[in-house]
Amino acid sequence: MTTLASPPPAVPDAFLDALTRIVGPAHVLTDADDLALHLREERGIWQGRAVALVRPGSTAEVAEVAKACAASRVPVVPHGGNTGLVGAGVPFGGIVLSLARMNRVRAVDPLNATMTVEAGCVLADVQQAAADHGLLFPLSLPSEGSCRIGGNLATNAGGTAVLRYGNARELMLGLEVVLADGQVWNGLKGLRKDNTGYDLRHLFVGSEGTLGIITAAVLKLFPAVRAQATAFIGCGSTEAALAVFSRLRAEAGESLVAFEYLPRFALEIVLKHAPDAAKPLAEAHHSYALIELASPRGDADLTGMLETILSQEIEAGRLEDATITASEAQRNALWLLRERISETQRFEGGSIKHDVSVPVSRVAEFIETAGAACRAVMPGARPLGFGHVGDGNIHFNISQPVGMERAEFLAAWERFNEVVHGIVQGMDGSISAEHGIGLLKRDELPHYKDPVALDLMARIKGVLDPQNILNPGKVLRIGDDLPPAIPLGKTG
Template identity: 60%
Template sequence: MSTAAPAPLLFDAGRLQALLERIAARIGARNVVTDPAELAPHLEEGRGLYHGATPALLKPADTAEVAFIVAECAAAGVALVPQGGNTGLVGGQVPFGALLIGLSRMNRIRSLDATDLTVVAEGGCTLHQVQQAAAEKGCLFPLSIASEGTCQIGGNLSTNAGGTAVLRYGNMRELALGLEVVLPDGRIWNGLSRLRKDNTGYDLKDLFIGAEGTLGIITAASLRLFPAPRQRTTTFVGLADPQAALALLNRLRNVAGDALTGFEFLPDFGLETVLKHVPGTTRPFTGAHAFYVLAELTSTRRDDDLAALAEGVLAEAFEAGEVEDAVIACSEAQSQALWKLRESLSEAQKFEGGSIKHDVSVPVSLVPRFIEEASRLCVAHMPGLRPCPFGHMGDGNIHFNLSQPLGMDKQAYLETWEEFNRIVHDLVATMGGSISAEHGIGILKRDELPLYKDPVAIALMATLKKALDPADILNPGKVVPPV
């Protein structure tokens, strides 16, 4: 891992000014932002690991304007970095001298069909906006992540976002039916299909989902919707260890099937961190436990009794000695309060000093073993370290975060990041896992890829980048390791 920013890109000042004037004549001078105060929020990612630079932020109003900007930049040899809501966690959205292009003005819902169960949304729509549009028609767009009020659909697709409902509905890749993309030469690929079945050659949309803006700029997407659930049951459970959590997952999955839409876990240190630093949070039940699970069941059927189903499974787990305590939400307010305990964890960790973060995945059956072994190895490497593994047990995604020892200098601690990468990522590799489950590669993990990814796969990635973007115009230096 490298948290050091790459060397800034340099462009001829006169040619750059002429380019910006041509773009301003097309999209309007006020949509070519050069004021340092306005640019500042776009130049730093949320964890403060990268501080970027850009001559200007370009804000097109439609796909034709995006295509014009990209074509002009390609002709001038000036690089572009697409940026959505700037909520990414691997530095993929940070410019290092390149121009920024943002789609916040492209925030229209082009169509929504409750019969086809599809919505066509522009890339600058926030995730919350799409969720609300679906809800108004009695539908559900199931992607749910903590930044949903800020993150944008184009960014969600570019990073193949996951979240808390992947167990039931899948990542963004599974939720996308078609895309509209501006290619690195300025051409527009119109692939906005609403079809569930289309077997006419290569599935081109998958090239751009998860590519983090290195192969094209996603300007719109056709997305899958689902019938809105009529029932929801949320339970918060205290357990002795991760193995008990896996046993509970199996019990719920075997009984509830697809009604099990969320299965999140966190350790006692994580819960205590939230309770200590997040106002309005309360302990769900008396007493502390080593490990906790937040599980959610949903159904579109009115005659299902999800609460009774959850109670039955928990009773069996109590009898088997797998569950130590549990509470089932009796209202929507209680359900939201339980979810707040889980969703506030990333933010609350900032108050505990430096945090070295890993977004990894292993086979679901190996999650308990990974948590226990990785925690043991990391604490042995640095006594006093406070592991905080949490995340989405139902799909094997662990946010394996490590809070610094009390009293240690924060910067000195963060400088050991690569040491812990070797411990954590090497263990992930032995378990057939991935060093990036849902956050992407960006710049943070670009140089890690050659250590763990098949060299043929990396060569194919480089070939695709060269074929689609030979001049390296779009998001240069991100995702694909240098060759």
């Protein structure tokens, strides 16, 4: 694999002065309080360090900052909303480059069904800008009120609507990117067909800021939703829930927007720890799923379709119970049950989390096999596999045994990773479905990624960032001065 030299830790005296001249003194922050929120990600696993937070207001300013960093070999870590979960946004020296000021919607083209936005736009604002034109931008995440579109693209974010619309990669038509040397690549074309050589935009989507700094994007828009139906079902097994999914996919087609799986343990902890959560079904079941159909046709009878399919599934014995919402408040109450899983799991003690994908045909097998394997590693461990099973993405978390000390449980972090990821590998799956690699999975990646693919990735990194200053130490092991991939202070 190609090896690149690590950047020196020292920052030249004149460097901050140069940044101040580029973006103005109000936008080069060095105070510890200003930096604090940008030195850790949401899970608080790593504590980073940086000499400054720099907030450019335009692509031209980003380019000049990049040139200054390249001239002084200072690392730069791009930041959106800092809602990542794998350590990709934690800086270890150099500067944090916040795109928050670059939050303009540059253009909306309703006939072309595209929108050009700057990287600092908050996802919820992008959604609203599309809605203001009677259109839909379908990317939807629990953090949509704070995450930013540049970060969504840099991590190839997924979310709850991937089943119908695809990941962030599928929702992007063009990019504007500042390279490590300060050059600006303008690929902001709203074309659905452009067969003029290598498709460079896809290098940067999912690269976690290691190849370039995304400053703007052309996004796909879709017809607005004018009819919707939401249901919550209870089944006797994971296999039965997936059988219901298969039936819905076959008959509802593109109307099936979401199919979110929850095991009994997930619903139990949400009902236990979320005061605004309400029990959706009268009896407890082995498995649950949240289903949503949507259509741009206002006269589409989606509720009737759901009622027919679910009634037939009950008669066939694959479904034990179901409820269909009759109002937006009821819909929100059901989605709350899905969205509160991760935050309520922390009340059950330490948790070791995995974001994996397997073929949809093996989802049920994976959940059962991995659950049994984890209980064999640690009797009393409480596996919790949930998520976007309609596209094969399972968030497979493990809660500590009741009564066990947190530190004792978290000491088994690597062992659980080895077991879970080994099963994923055996099923031709991926150890990262939508959260990325970052630091958390950097040192595991060589065990599961094709070596030729890893070599190609390193070569691309070497061409686009030969000084290794763009988010160094993330995704690939390059250089000698690397941040820790498995920190001593992991919180679970």
